[in-house]
Amino acid sequence: MKHWVPALAALAFLSLGATAWLALDWAPVAQDSAGGLTQKIFYFHVPSAYVMYLGVFACVLGSLGYLAQRRPGWDALAQAGGELAVLFSAIVLISGPLWGRKAWGVFWVWDPRLTTTLLGSLLFVAYLVLRSSAGAGEAEKRFSAALAILGAAVMPVIHYSVQLWRGQHPTVITSRGGGLAPEMGMTLGVAFAAFTLAAVVLLVVRASLCLAQARLETARTDAIALGLLEESE
Amino acid sequence: MNRHSVRALGALVLVLSLGVCATAQERPPQGPSMAFQPGLGEGARERIPGGRLVVGAYAAALALLGVYVAVVARKASQLGDELTRLEDDLERHRARQEEAPAPEGKK
Numbered sequence A: 001m002k003h004w005v006p007a008l009a010a011l012a013f014l015s016l017g018a019t020a021w022l023a024l025d026w027a028p029v030a031q032d033s034a035g036g037l038t039q040k041i042f043y044f045h046v047p048s049a050y051v052m053y054l055g056v057f058a059c060v061l062g063s064l065g066y067l068a069q070r071r072p073g074w075d076a077l078a079q080a081g082g083e084l085a086v087l088f089s090a091i092v093l094i095s096g097p098l099w100g101r102k103a104w105g106v107f108w109v110w111d112p113r114l115t116t117t118l119l120g121s122l123l124f125v126a127y128l129v130l131r132s133s134a135g136a137g138e139a140e141k142r143f144s145a146a147l148a149i150l151g152a153a154v155m156p157v158i159h160y161s162v163q164l165w166r167g168q169h170p171t172v173i174t175s176r177g178g179g180l181a182p183e184m185g186m187t188l189g190v191a192f193a194a195f196t197l198a199a200v201v202l203l204v205v206r207a208s209l210c211l212a213q214a215r216l217e218t219a220r221t222d223a224i225a226l227g228l229l230e231e232s233e
Numbered sequence B: 001m002n003r004h005s006v007r008a009l010g011a012l013v014l015v016l017s018l019g020v021c022a023t024a025q026e027r028p029p030q031g032p033s034m035a036f037q038p039g040l041g042e043g044a045r046e047r048i049p050g051g052r053l054v055v056g057a058y059a060a061a062l063a064l065l066g067v068y069v070a071v072v073a074r075k076a077s078q079l080g081d082e083l084t085r086l087e088d089d090l091e092r093h094r095a096r097q098e099e100a101p102a103p104e105g106k107k
Helices: A005-026 A036-069 A072-103 A112-133 A138-152 A154-165 A182-225 B003-021 B050-099
Strands: A177-180
Touching: A005 A036, A005 A182, A005 B050, A036 A072, A036 A112, A036 A138, A036 A154, A036 A182, A036 B050, A072 A112, A072 A138, A072 A182, A072 B003, A072 B050, A112 A138, A112 A154, A112 B003, A138 A154, A177 A182, A182 B050
Parallel strands: none
Antiparallel strands: none
């Protein structure tokens, strides 16, 4: 693993702590129609959605790279990106309804953005389940890569669903209205930086682990061929 | 992340998603565009306790991240040990083969 990863991990940890302090203590409480105190969920809900997009982007980039070059590094990037997308989409899908309970009075509505986010995350859950249960053969990796690329087609629909279908989900950062108080904007900026750092660390660590797994599989095959290991081990 | 963890994560996301969707009964009276501004004390007059929802959301995010990091760290540790052991075995085996005299027929 790269020597700069522990330093970056420490920086990510500190910046996530700073984000929590800014969000919970420093940033003001929003008006009641925006959720009041629960608006503070916004400071990690939105960066989590952004990291979900980053994860999908990494997964698609890795999948395309793997289909073009068949190198294990691309496959590792794809798997790490897929896990990141699922992890952060779970955070988005848990934190969003908790804000909605206060701001809307209900946990969930079949709003275009909520529904497409749910469907998109389920596609990447399917991708991970396929990766984990279909084996580590060439054909399985190619099929998974194709599924990831198809799954990513939902992402623009998620992003533009609010503009396209005018659902209930608010658009705070837009050129046609909305906006943030200065303290809220600064807190969100720090949150974006912290989540970007955390995403890079998780992506590098997980991709390194996938590569180590591939090395282990090769070593096992060699050991079995030399009679050092039983097939079942 | 091993197979069981991924399956468990998949099942968890599915169950949570379905559980949340099951409560979808009402259309809230809220427009799509909204500005977040300081509420001038309105937060203190909340009917639904926002504090619990905030704590719940932060705790859930922290728990998910923590579990993921713990699973990855455990996997990395196990994988590192096994890989080192196996590569050492292979290295020793190759060294022994190089040291051993070649059979007569193959000279």
